[in-house]
Amino acid sequence: MTEMVHGAAPVSVGEPLLPKWWRTIDRWTLLCVCALFGIGLLLGFAASPPLADRNGLPPFFYVQKQAIFGAMAFVVLLGCSMLTPRQVRRFGVLAFVLVFIALCLLPVFGTNFGKGAVRWYSLGFGSFQPSEFLKPAFVILAAWLMAASQDLDGPPGRLISFCVTLGLVAILVLQPDYGQASLILFGWGVMYFIAGAPWLLLIGIAGAVVAGGVFAYNASEHVQRRIDGYLATDIDPNTQIGYAANAIREGGIFGVGVGEGEVKSYLPDAHTDFIIAVAAEEYGLVLVLLVVVLYAIVVLRALARLLRERDPFVRYAGAGLASVLGMQAMINVGVAARLLPTKGMTLPFVSYGGSSVIAAGITVGMLLALTRTRPQGRIEDLLRRRGG
Amino acid sequence: MTGPGSDLHDAPAPRRPLRPLARILRARDRGENPDLIERANRAERHDHIRDRARRRAEGRLLVLGLFFVAAFGTVAVRMGTLASSDPAEPVLSAGGASITSARADIVDRNGRLLATNVVTSALYAHPHEMVDIPHAVRELARVFPGRSEADLTALLTSGRKFVWIERTLSPEQVQAVHDIGDPGLLFAAREMRVYPNGPLAAHILGGVRYGREGVQAAEILGVAGIEKAFDDRLSDPAMLADPLRLSIDLTVQTTMREVLEGGMKLFAAKGASGVMMDAHTGEIVAMVSLPDFDPNHRPAPLTSGDQADSPLFNRAVQGVYELGSVFKIFPVAQALDEGLITPDTIIDTQSPMRVGRHRISDYRNYGPELTATRVIVKSSNVGTARLARELGSEKQREFLGRLGFLEPTSVELVEAPGAKPLLPRNWGEIESMTISYGHGLSSSPLHLAAGYASLLNGGTKVAPTLQRRDGRSLGPRVVSERTSAQARAMLRSVVTEGTASFGDVAGYEVGGKTGTADKPAPNGRYYDDRVLATFAGVFPASDPEYVFVVTFDEGHEIVNGEPRRTAGWTTVPVTAELIRRTAPLLGVRPAIEPVVQSGLREARNGR
Numbered sequence: 002m003t004e005m006v007h008g009a010a011p012v013s014v015g016e017p018l019l020p021k022w023w024r025t026i027d028r029w030t031l032l033c034v035c036a037l038f039g040i041g042l043l044l045g046f047a048a049s050p051p052l053a054d055r056n057g058l059p060p061f062f063y064v065q066k067q068a069i070f071g072a073m074a075f076v077v078l079l080g081c082s083m084l085t086p087r088q089v090r091r092f093g094v095l096a097f098v099l100v101f102i103a104l105c106l107l108p109v110f111g112t113n114f115g116k117g118a119v120r121w122y123s124l125g126f127g128s129f130q131p132s133e134f135l136k137p138a139f140v141i142l143a144a145w146l147m148a149a150s151q152d153l154d155g156p157p158g159r160l161i162s163f164c165v166t167l168g169l170v171a172i173l174v175l176q177p178d179y180g181q182a183s184l185i186l187f188g189w190g191v192m193y194f195i196a197g198a199p200w201l202l203l204i205g206i207a208g209a210v211v212a213g214g215v216f217a218y219n220a221s222e223h224v225q226r227r228i229d230g231y232l233a234t235d236i237d238p239n240t241q242i243g244y245a246a247n248a249i250r251e252g253g254i255f256g257v258g259v260g261e262g263e264v265k266s267y268l269p270d271a272h273t274d275f276i277i278a279v280a281a282e283e284y285g286l287v288l289v290l291l292v293v294v295l296y297a298i299v300v301l302r303a304l305a306r307l308l309r310e311r312d313p314f315v316r317y318a319g320a321g322l323a324s325v326l327g328m329q330a331m332i333n334v335g336v337a338a339r340l341l342p343t344k345g346m347t348l349p350f351v352s353y354g355g356s357s358v359i360a361a362g363i364t365v366g367m368l369l370a371l372t373r374t375r376p377q378g379r380i381e382d383l384l385r386r387r388g389g
Numbered sequence: 390m391t392g393p394g395s396d397l398h399d400a401p402a403p404r405r406p407l408r409p410l411a412r413i414l415r416a417r418d419r420g421e422n423p424d425l426i427e428r429a430n431r432a433e434r435h436d437h438i439r440d441r442a443r444r445r446a447e448g449r450l451l452v453l454g455l456f457f458v459a460a461f462g463t464v465a466v467r468m469g470t471l472a473s474s475d476p477a478e479p480v481l482s483a484g485g486a487s488i489t490s491a492r493a494d495i496v497d498r499n500g501r502l503l504a505t506n507v508v509t510s511a512l513y514a515h516p517h518e519m520v521d522i523p524h525a526v527r528e529l530a531r532v533f534p535g536r537s538e539a540d541l542t543a544l545l546t547s548g549r550k551f552v553w554i555e556r557t558l559s560p561e562q563v564q565a566v567h568d569i570g571d572p573g574l575l576f577a578a579r580e581m582r583v584y585p586n587g588p589l590a591a592h593i594l595g596g597v598r599y600g601r602e603g604v605q606a607a608e609i610l611g612v613a614g615i616e617k618a619f620d621d622r623l624s625d626p627a628m629l630a631d632p633l634r635l636s637i638d639l640t641v642q643t644t645m646r647e648v649l650e651g652g653m654k655l656f657a658a659k660g661a662s663g664v665m666m667d668a669h670t671g672e673i674v675a676m677v678s679l680p681d682f683d684p685n686h687r688p689a690p691l692t693s694g695d696q697a698d699s700p701l702f703n704r705a706v707q708g709v710y711e712l713g714s715v716f717k718i719f720p721v722a723q724a725l726d727e728g729l730i731t732p733d734t735i736i737d738t739q740s741p742m743r744v745g746r747h748r749i750s751d752y753r754n755y756g757p758e759l760t761a762t763r764v765i766v767k768s769s770n771v772g773t774a775r776l777a778r779e780l781g782s783e784k785q786r787e788f789l790g791r792l793g794f795l796e797p798t799s800v801e802l803v804e805a806p807g808a809k810p811l812l813p814r815n816w817g818e819i820e821s822m823t824i825s826y827g828h829g830l831s832s833s834p835l836h837l838a839a840g841y842a843s844l845l846n847g848g849t850k851v852a853p854t855l856q857r858r859d860g861r862s863l864g865p866r867v868v869s870e871r872t873s874a875q876a877r878a879m880l881r882s883v884v885t886e887g888t889a890s891f892g893d894v895a896g897y898e899v900g901g902k903t904g905t906a907d908k909p910a911p912n913g914r915y916y917d918d919r920v921l922a923t924f925a926g927v928f929p930a931s932d933p934e935y936v937f938v939v940t941f942d943e944g945h946e947i948v949n950g951e952p953r954r955t956a957g958w959t960t961v962p963v964t965a966e967l968i969r970r971t972a973p974l975l976g977v978r979p980a981i982e983p984v985v986q987s988g989l990r991e992a993r994n995g996r
Contacts, residue, residue: 151442153435191453195446249471286472290465297461304454308447313439316446320453331460338467 022083025373030302033295034078034350034365038071040280040292041351041358048265048272048279049353063272063353070355074362081366082373086315089370093141093318096363100138103131104172120178120345132173132181133347133360136325137367139169140188144318147196151313159196162189179217179224180332180344184325186210191324192317244268245278245337249289256285272353274345277337292351293334299365300327306372319371326364492582492609493623494632495594495616497639498674498857504594504616504684507583510563510576511607512554516545519573529554529574532565556599557581577604582616584684590642592678592703593635593855595803596687612687613701615855617803634857636672641665641971645675648970649939652963653679656944662704663940664838665971668933669861671842671851673800674975676835678704704940706800707808709831712940713906714768715925716827718876720776721761722844723788726872729779732762732879738772747819749774765879765902766887770826777825778818785821791850791867792840794832800853808833827904834938837925842936845880845900845927848873881930888955889924891962894969896979901926901937901964903956908943919943922956924964934977939964 016024042064049063084092103122111122121128143162150158166189173182190206217224248264251257262282265271271279280288303323310316326349333348335341347354349361413423495504519525526541533555544552557579558566566574582597595614599607609624611617619633649661665675682688682700691699697708724730738759741750755767764772777785789795797806811831813820823829835853842851843864850864868876880900884892888903904923907915925938944959945952953959972979 151438153431153438195449195453197442197445197449246471249468250474253472281468281472286469289468289472293461293465293468297457300457300461301454304450304457308450311439311443313442313446316443316450320450324453324457327457327461331457331464334464334468338464338471340464340467 018083022373025375026082026369027302027306027372030299030365030369030372031082033298037292037295037350038075038358040288040295041276041348041353042068042071044276044280044283044351045272045353047260047262047283048276051266052269052272066355067353067358070358073355074350074358076362077359078362078366078369081363082369084367084370086312086318086371086375089318089367090141090145090314093138093367094145096134097138097142100131100134101169103129104135104169107131107176120176128356130354130356132176132178133354133356134363135169136181136184136188136329137322137360137364139165139185140192140321140325141318141367143189143192144314144321147192147317148312148314151196159193163193174217177217177221177223178345179221180346183210183344184329184332184346187328188321188325192321195317195320196313241268241270241275242336242339242343245275246339248278248282249337252282252285254286256281256283256288259283270345273347273357274333274343274352275337276348276352277334280351281337289334292348293330296327296330299323299368303368303372306374309377310372311377315371319368322364322368322371326361326368491580491624491626491629492597493625493629495623496632496634497637497642498635498672499638500632500634501639502585503590503635503637503639504582504584506580506609509579509581510558511556511579511602512558512566513575513577513604514545514552514554515550515573515575516547516552517550517573519545519571521571522546525569525571525574528569529566532562532569553602575604577602577607579607580609582609582685586639586643587685588681588683589639589646590637590676591681591684592701592706593637593676593802594684596684598687611803613804614703614802618801635855636667636674636857637676637855638674638974640974641675642677644970644974645967646677646679646681648963648967649677649679652941652959652966653944655963656941656946656959658941658944658959659698660704660942661940661944662708662834662938662942663967664705664834664936664938665967665975666838666842666851666853666936668842668846668927668936669849669851670858671839671853672858673835673838673853673855674935675971676705676855678702678706678708703802703804704942705834705938706798706802707804707833709808709811709833710921710940711828711831711906711909712834712837712923712925713827713904713921714770715837715902715904715923715938716830717765717768717773717825718844718880718902719789719792719840720773720780720785720825721765721879722868722872722876723780723785724761724776725875726868727780727784730761730776732875733760735759736761736764736769736772737775738764738769740769740771742771742774744774744778744819744822749822762879762882766882768826768883768888768903773825774822777821780821782816782818782821785824786816789824789830789840792843793850793852794830794836794840798833798835798839798853800835801855805835808835810836827906834923834940837923838936838938841925841927841938843867845873845877845933845936847933877927877930877933880926884926888957889926889961891957892924892926892965892968894928894965894972896981897968897972897977898929898931898980899926899965899968900928900930901961903961905955905957918952918954920945920954922954922960924956924960926964928968928972929977929980931980935972935975937964937968939967 045064045067046061050060053060053062107120111120120132121130142165146158146162148158149155166185169185170182173185194203244264244267248262260283262279264282265279268275268278277289277292280292300323303319307316307319310319329346329349332341332344333346336343347357350358412426416423416426492506494502497503516522522545526538526545529541530536530538544554563576584594593614595616596612597609597616598612600610601608611620611623615635616623622628623633645663645665649663653661661679663675663677664673666673680700688700690696690701696702702708725732735758737757738751738755739757740754741748749770751770752768755769759767759769759772794810795812797809799805813829820829839851839853843849844867847870848866848868850867852864877900880902881898883889883902884899889901892899892901901924904925906921906923907917908919908921910916921940921942922944923938923940927933927936939960941960945954946958
């Protein structure tokens with residue numbers, strides 16, 4: 002209770018919103034994300050004209066479109082980053098419900114764009130891929146459940162979140178979208194790990210993931226072809242991965258030069274899943290390493306800031322969001338580098354695609370919101386410990 | 390909290406709230422609300438749990454951070470190694486999935502071309518990229534007379550994005566299609582197998598077909614003959630520059646085909662076959678089967694009827710026949726080799742000869758007894774049957790086995806292993822007697838040629854081959870040199886004074902044996918008006934160099950209104966013509982007969 006005393010200095014009701022935001026936000030992460038998006042646009046200039054040409058559109062049609070999506074994503078990002086953790090939680094859980102419904106209705110209204118999996122809603126001006134939005138929303142939901150389970154007499158949040166995870170993975174596998182399914186599983190695993198999973202159980206989960214992979218290999222020809230292509234000792238240069246690997250080699254350290262690359266005209270997914278190959282060919286290893294370092298900075302800074310976090314929900318949600326983002330980037334680059342079997346996974350912010358970039362904006366926006374510096378009661382804690 | 394700070398790390402959560410009664414009672418005494426104490430306890434416990442979770446999470450967040458550092462590091466290193474490695478040249482494909490269209494040439498023994506690859510194009514279309522399909526269809530139908538406009542329209546409007554139109558195009562057709570100028574009509578690089586000699590050696594070469602087809606290349610696969618038997622060798626990238634050299638002599642092959650074709654017409658025969666083989670090495674210098682085909686346009690196999698009537702059927706290798714009297718030399722030679730007889734031993738040839746309920750008789754009755762040589766010269770079934778009975782079936786079987794009559798020939802044709810000789814199910818006395826004159830055992834003309842070569846070349850086994858051999862290597866001995874010489878002398882007598890008198894070719898000492906075998910009818914008996922007429926032999930008889938086997942299937946000649954079917958009238962004169970033409974090509978030196986005998990006077994300078 003504030004006591005109103007005459008003559009006392011007026012109590013400030015709060016800092017103005019924007020200065021507070023700027024003071025508390027992780028500006029390095031913001032900078033990294035801007036840089037990544039800039040690189041994405043730059044690569045879009047290189048990678049998308051062949052596609053535009055194929056579709057009979059003006060050469061920079063997709064770049065313009067991406068710039069518009071990027072602007073939208075940025076607005077979303079900034080908006081999300083201004084939320085309080087509580088608002089993040091509410092927004093995330095609500096979004097999860099909506100996205101989940103959209104995901105369930107995919108088989109009815111979705112289209113597959115001739116790519117072998119029903120993952121998209123066609124919206125006329127563009128397409129909408131619910132599973133991209135599912136990831137941040139799911140992370141928030143699961144973090145909420147897990148944090149709640151740590152309260153005294155809290156609900157069995159871990160079990161519930163695990164059930165939700167399994168359900169989602171099942172739906173995604175049915176699409177089939179093993180890439181997103183494994184990301185969801187990975188995100189949940191990270192949160193459970195942070196929330197104090199017993200080591201034995203973690204090993205068990207790792208085993209289950211391996212078993213699931215084997216099942217996917219045996220059950221789906223789609224997956225089988227990709228994994229076989231990955232396991233083949235020498236790359237078949239006629240596959241996407243073969244072209245990508247060759248493009249990386251062609252690029253060398255400094256690239257073949259702007260606009261000189263060829264891989265973009267061979268690869269149907271040059272502007273999305275294999276954007277990094279375009280980067281490697283035209284700008285060389287330098288740009289690839291820059292991209293990797295930018296993602297690493299975003300992830301590691303988020304984790305570092307979460308070290309000081311006292312609120313379990315923020316901790317779990319932040320770790321989950323950062324991991325999902327980092328893992329997605331790593332899988333994308335790892336596929337092009339032939340470290341991982343081919344998965345249809347975009348490079349957040351860099352790849353072309355409205356769903357992808359806006360979802361990435363939401364993810365990083367929430368991450369920024371959660372990693373904002375807040376009064377954490379650290380002093381109280383220290384005092385208590387010392388005086389204890 | 391009272392305990393020392395370090396306890397917090399290890400000690401379990403303080404259980405104080407479970408022991409609240411003392412405090413609560415004390416509080417009650419003091420008149421305080423015990424619920425507050427309870428709440429304070431709860432809050433403390435909650436904080437404690439949170440603290441513990443947070444400390445654990447701190448460690449785990451560090452682990453997670455390390456994981457990401459390691460993972461991003463791995464990706465970066467991998468990218469680095471990949472970027473610093475040399476780019477692979479974009480090849481058509483890698484590993485076992487490659488389509489190779491290259492194929493080595495096939496040449497004859499003198500290096501003349503029998504089969505080669507020619508670069509050509511295949512035509513395919515991307516209908517969705519075509520600008521004017523009706524126009525293109527009209528023009529294509531003009532360029533490819535075999536294609537109708539309706540078919541082409543159906544093909545190009547089927548909704549598919551990729552359709553093959555023609556497999557192989559001539560350069561003129563390529564130009565004509567270019568002139569249509571439609572961007573959706575595209576050419577695929579092809580290599581085409583070409584047999585520049587057309588049907589010559591068609592059965593030996595076999596043929597090819599396209600295997601897997603791609604836009605850059607199409608696989609060429611052997612389907613028959615040498616092409617299939619040597620498929621791996623011919624498509625081996627390491628040996629492309631190395632043509633496969635056959636034992637065939639193109640000139641002799643051409644001559645043989647020409648002569649046999651003439652004979653076939655003359656005698657209205659259903660088919661003919663000929664084998665000319667080096668007597669010492671087993672190299673087949675010519676092998677013809679008629680009717681034949683053009684391997685550039687290999688016909689489809691017959692879908693009904695007897696495959697032996699198809700032009701694809703190689704009579705010399707695949708056809709197994711009862712070859713008749715040409716077999717008679719085998720029991721006689723075996724008896725000579727065993728020392729049972731000499732060429733002058735008298736043999737009982739009383740015809741007919743009764744064996745159980747069977748009766749063996751000669752074509753004509755040649756009297757009650759003949760010398761061994763005369764048995765061959767006159768071709769007496771009874772004489773050889775008696776010799777076979779003397780020798781016994783076991784020994785006969787063993788002897789024919791040594792000559793290679795019990796197994797398929799080892800010649801390098803994919804068809805050869807399928808041509809198993811037909812042996813009697815029960816090789817008893819009567820069977821051995823019929824086999825002695827060439828009935829009851831069916832074998833291919835090539836078997837016979839190899840058998841004759843082994844017997845007559847001095848007595849060492851030869852295996853027939855289509856690959857050129859350098860130098861001879863003696864095989865295992867089959868009969869003694871003396872037996873071989875005696876057998877040649879007998880065969881020479883057949884030509885000079887016996888059934889093959891039309892077979893003599895001045896200077897080349899042809900020796901051979903005729904065989905006129907009634908063809909077996911489907912009812913298990915023999916036709917009385919269908920024969921397989923064979924002439925098999927060797928030249929020159931005194932110094933054997935080449936062995937030949939020529940057969941005509943169902944040939945006959947009408948002389949004075951009477952049909953003559955015996956080999957002496959049909960096959961022998963044709964063979965004589967064949968030898969007359971080919972012996973000089975083969976480099977066989979004719980023995981110049983004394984001038985006086987020739988009835989000519991030597992030209993001399995004089996007045």
